[in-house]
Amino acid sequence: MILDGKCPSGPLSEKWDKRCRELKLVSPANKRRYKIIVVGAGLAGASAAATLGELGYNVEAFCCQDSPRRGHSIAAQGGINAAKNYPNDGDSIFRLFHDTVKGGDFRSREANVYRLAMLSNNIIDQCVAQGVPFARDYAGYLDNRSFGGAQVSRTFYARGQTGQQLLLGAYGALSRQIKAGSVRLHPRTEMLDLVLIDGEAKGITVRDLVTGKIESYSADAVCLCTGGYANVFNLSTNAMGSNVTATYRAYKKGAFFANPCFTQIHPTCIPVSGDHQSKLTLMSESLRNDGRVWVPKMKGDKRPAHEVPEAERDYFLERRYPGYGNLAPRDIASRAVKEVCDEGFGAGSSGRGVYLDFADALKRVGKEKIKERYGNLFEMYEKITGEDAFKQPMRIYPAPHYAMGGLWVDYDLQSNIPGLFVLGEANFSDHGANRLGASALMQGLADGYFIIPYTIADYLARTTPGKAGTDNPEFKKSREDVETFTKKLLSVKGRKTVNEFHRELGRIMWDNVGMTRSEEGLKRALKLVPELRAEFLENVKVPGSGADLNQELEKAGRVADFLEFAELMARDALLRNESCGGHFRAEYQMPDGEAKRDDENFCYVAAWEFSGIDNAPELHKEPLKFENIELAARSYK
Amino acid sequence: MNLTLFVWRQKGPAEKGRLEQFNAKDISPEMSFLEMLDTVNEGIIKDGKEPIAFDHDCREGICGMCSQVINGVPHGPQEKTTVCQLHMRNFKDGGSIYIEPWRARAFPVIKDLIVDRSALDRIIQAGGYISVHTGGVPDANAVLVSNDDADAAMDASECIGCGACVAACPNGSAMLFTASKVTHLAMLPQGQVEAARRVCVMTEAMTQEGFGNCSNHYECQAACPKGIRVQFIAKLNREFIRAQFKGARRESPQ
Ligand SMILES: Cc1cc2nc3c(=O)[nH]c(=O)nc-3n(C[C@H](O)[C@H](O)[C@H](O)COP(=O)(O)OP(=O)(O)OC[C@H]3O[C@@H](n4cnc5c(N)ncnc54)[C@H](O)[C@@H]3O)c2cc1C
Ligand code: SF4
Ligand code: FES
Numbered sequence A: 001m002i003l004d005g006k007c008p009s010g011p012l013s014e015k016w017d018k019r020c021r022e023l024k025l026v027s028p029a030n031k032r033r034y035k036i037i038v039v040g041a042g043l044a045g046a047s048a049a050a051t052l053g054e055l056g057y058n059v060e061a062f063c064c065q066d067s068p069r070r071g072h073s074i075a076a077q078g079g080i081n082a083a084k085n086y087p088n089d090g091d092s093i094f095r096l097f098h099d100t101v102k103g104g105d106f107r108s109r110e111a112n113v114y115r116l117a118m119l120s121n122n123i124i125d126q127c128v129a130q131g132v133p134f135a136r137d138y139a140g141y142l143d144n145r146s147f148g149g150a151q152v153s154r155t156f157y158a159r160g161q162t163g164q165q166l167l168l169g170a171y172g173a174l175s176r177q178i179k180a181g182s183v184r185l186h187p188r189t190e191m192l193d194l195v196l197i198d199g200e201a202k203g204i205t206v207r208d209l210v211t212g213k214i215e216s217y218s219a220d221a222v223c224l225c226t227g228g229y230a231n232v233f234n235l236s237t238n239a240m241g242s243n244v245t246a247t248y249r250a251y252k253k254g255a256f257f258a259n260p261c262f263t264q265i266h267p268t269c270i271p272v273s274g275d276h277q278s279k280l281t282l283m284s285e286s287l288r289n290d291g292r293v294w295v296p297k298m299k300g301d302k303r304p305a306h307e308v309p310e311a312e313r314d315y316f317l318e319r320r321y322p323g324y325g326n327l328a329p330r331d332i333a334s335r336a337v338k339e340v341c342d343e344g345f346g347a348g349s350s351g352r353g354v355y356l357d358f359a360d361a362l363k364r365v366g367k368e369k370i371k372e373r374y375g376n377l378f379e380m381y382e383k384i385t386g387e388d389a390f391k392q393p394m395r396i397y398p399a400p401h402y403a404m405g406g407l408w409v410d411y412d413l414q415s416n417i418p419g420l421f422v423l424g425e426a427n428f429s430d431h432g433a434n435r436l437g438a439s440a441l442m443q444g445l446a447d448g449y450f451i452i453p454y455t456i457a458d459y460l461a462r463t464t465p466g467k468a469g470t471d472n473p474e475f476k477k478s479r480e481d482v483e484t485f486t487k488k489l490l491s492v493k494g495r496k497t498v499n500e501f502h503r504e505l506g507r508i509m510w511d512n513v514g515m516t517r518s519e520e521g522l523k524r525a526l527k528l529v530p531e532l533r534a535e536f537l538e539n540v541k542v543p544g545s546g547a548d549l550n551q552e553l554e555k556a557g558r559v560a561d562f563l564e565f566a567e568l569m570a571r572d573a574l575l576r577n578e579s580c581g582g583h584f585r586a587e588y589q590m591p592d593g594e595a596k597r598d599d600e601n602f603c604y605v606a607a608w609e610f611s612g613i614d615n616a617p618e619l620h621k622e623p624l625k626f627e628n629i630e631l632a633a634r635s636y637k
Numbered sequence B: 001m002n003l004t005l006f007v008w009r010q011k012g013p014a015e016k017g018r019l020e021q022f023n024a025k026d027i028s029p030e031m032s033f034l035e036m037l038d039t040v041n042e043g044i045i046k047d048g049k050e051p052i053a054f055d056h057d058c059r060e061g062i063c064g065m066c067s068q069v070i071n072g073v074p075h076g077p078q079e080k081t082t083v084c085q086l087h088m089r090n091f092k093d094g095g096s097i098y099i100e101p102w103r104a105r106a107f108p109v110i111k112d113l114i115v116d117r118s119a120l121d122r123i124i125q126a127g128g129y130i131s132v133h134t135g136g137v138p139d140a141n142a143v144l145v146s147n148d149d150a151d152a153a154m155d156a157s158e159c160i161g162c163g164a165c166v167a168a169c170p171n172g173s174a175m176l177f178t179a180s181k182v183t184h185l186a187m188l189p190q191g192q193v194e195a196a197r198r199v200c201v202m203t204e205a206m207t208q209e210g211f212g213n214c215s216n217h218y219e220c221q222a223a224c225p226k227g228i229r230v231q232f233i234a235k236l237n238r239e240f241i242r243a244q245f246k247g248a249r250r251e252s253p254q
Helices: A012-022 A043-055 A094-104 A110-130 A162-180 A245-252 A287-288 A316-320 A330-342 A360-365 A365-386 A440-461 A472-492 A497-511 A520-538 A551-575 B033-046 B118-127 B147-157 B164-168 B175-186 B197-206 B217-224 B231-246
Strands: A035-039 A059-061 A183-184 A189-197 A200-208 A215-218 A222-225 A263-269 A290-295 A355-358 A394-404 A418-421 A602-610 A618-623 B003-007 B019-026 B096-100 B109-111
Touching: A012 A110, A012 A440, A012 A618, A035 A043, A035 A200, A043 A110, A043 A162, A043 A183, A043 A440, A059 A189, A110 A162, A110 A440, A162 A183, A162 A440, A162 A520, A162 B118, A162 B147, A183 B231, A189 A215, A189 A245, A189 A551, A200 A472, A215 A472, A222 A245, A222 A440, A245 A418, A245 A551, A263 A287, A263 A330, A287 A365, A290 A316, A290 A330, A316 A330, A330 A355, A330 A394, A355 B197, A418 A440, A418 B147, A472 A520, A472 A551, A497 A551, A497 B033, A520 A551, A551 A602, B019 B033, B118 B175, B118 B197, B147 B175, B164 B175, B164 B217, B175 B197, B175 B217, B175 B231, B197 B231
Parallel strands: A035 A059, A035 A222, A059 A183, A222 A418, B003 B096
Antiparallel strands: A189 A200, A200 A215, A263 A394, A290 A355, A355 A394, A602 A618, B003 B019
């Protein structure tokens, strides 16, 4: 099937206005008759739930943590982009749009990205009004910095805690609606199934993580804002609880999963220290503004960094990408780092790391300024490694970080299932094959504050409220299915822990579906993953019962989904016989090792439809057209 | 490293809890405290028992989810460090470690080391925000904020809502938590309009939720992983007095 993203016609800059004019409205008096479920309370979910509540809808909000203030968005460090052009350095909505499409290696929808760039400015206004304490200059104006993949300074930031401050803003707005009674909050609750009535999304089934109770909630529409799936690699920069469960189970109910193989490996993370490692810590990419990346010119050089003379250092990003230097986009930087380490130039005892050196910047602007910019990052680095980055360079290595892929949505953020909307990292929409730094926060908030309130009304206005209650047979069946699966996990009583399976899956994925992929490796993954899944269902050990708080059971459910989803990822990567963005296929590269995109055959979104776990999923394509930017090879040289 | 752990085990809110002893063997000093617990838990599961339940998520010291009293100190021995950022190199080989949940009247235990902190959310719900609707706001640079004020607001706004301050306080007071939010918003021009009402409704919510009074022990500041300072409590008190002068209405803003 050829999919249609339903982008409005007309000039790029008028598409969103045009769509807004066409969208139906729900009258103020009618809004409270409609119930909307919002799953997830990160930036996308909190901003959506708060705004929909303000408008007068009846909102049920869900999250896994004990409070919506803890959604994984809280961990974002570096900043949020906007096309304000406050520094007067030549930025514009068109340029932000252009950079994002180019950064995404021409695998995103022009219309969506342009809208995102347009709305970016409203986001900053909104957040400032909420009291987000963005950095300011001495005259009291907002300060900006530059980020990977951009030649202008358009990133707004709040020290190294931008995600935290933006989320606290959205959490405040959400808290206000909870107090007002328009939003009911269900923390420590996990969505385990999507319920369809006559083919439309009308509710969810959840597990209360404290009491273990399986319950259903019905509504007139469902918004999934459940974040990304980088934890399929086990070790990633995501929070421990980040998962694919909500989106994957929606996929199993018929929602298309788009571009699952587009995952982002972040170049600047603290290297792994041992087998006990439970997660990887990101050092914000903003550090690349002032830090210079280098390795010794001599292979296997084990001298401490300060003993390597200047002439014997290879600043390989500056050398290979003079135009962008240390700010080359993430996929390019990550691959370059892995390559120099694979070739034996890596720094540190493990050889799996490169230096990120602040010596020059410290000389140029002084310790105080560096501390002001990145103080908390330097502290965090020291806590984890025991090393002081003011005295010796940081060591960094790439780690899985972000999922560009996600549930397929049209221009209205509606999936192929009517009534199911997907926001934030959970959808596939705006970042193509690679996301630029500081663009995820922007997208989550654009989706939640400024897009969904308009587009969901159009769907609701066409439906009668309260179509089905939770006593409907579909809901009953959903609860039974969830109960059965929970019981099954508890009854295996095998010998291996959930973590052991997750670690094994992570290794398979990192080795074969990680930064560089090949036909051979992908086929290997397609063999190993189902084997591991079969073993999981026969040999996993989940202690305790389903009738109270049971963290192993929660994890088991998530790992079970990763074990299925991993196969979809490998399949998607195997289909895409080209290299683009975060998807690098060893077979498709230029003589100089750069990615070789194939626009003739792969300029489309791959959207997969579930057809039973033992059958190959069905592929649907949404062709991508570029009318405003020339489809050109991405060069950062 | 080999360590002896004494960990609080409690099946549910209504059950009685007790300390249970575990041996943590072959622990690497590079491990984080939670990775040490992960390792111990793997062993417990293999023995066919239920692992120790504890809250955690980001493991980066920012989400505020982790919450353990280690050897009597909320978040353990290292200054300005959450449990998840604490590393085993801070402990002595062969030593004993006592691990308990946050203890406060307003934080009932759910299971083992996990407590219910929703009372903190309700303090925020009472008025810990600026009541602005989405849309219709002025340009971000229309209202200037001095660099110093923005910095002070940011200092206060770094609170991660973990509740260590409550656990550390002999009275179980949430004063530091509340003061950080009051100060954050009071430092900004956008927060002025509701400042008086905000401080009143938030302090009232604090009392209603069963948090104790502040009697200047300053244990909160010592326990806070984010360096939130007791000066903010003085700021809250000043805001409160000012609000009394103004005769602020106590209902929450809408
Ligand atoms: C360490 C780090 C640093 C980053 N830095 C930046 C940056 O500087 N700039 C930038 O633009 N982006 C950054 N990103 C990316 C960005 O933070 C995320 O992409 C974005 O915050 C995702 O927001 P979200 O609302 O879509 O999802 P999340 O914030 O992940 O929220 C997901 C929500 O869904 C809930 N949930 C999940 N599954 C379920 C379920 N089954 N049932 C119920 N609830 C569920 C969770 O509880 C949570 O509330 C960073 C990411 C990481 C990991
Ligand atoms: S004030 Fe400090 S200790 Fe208290 S909740 Fe905030 S961060 Fe935690
Ligand atoms: S786990 Fe997030 S702060 Fe410790």
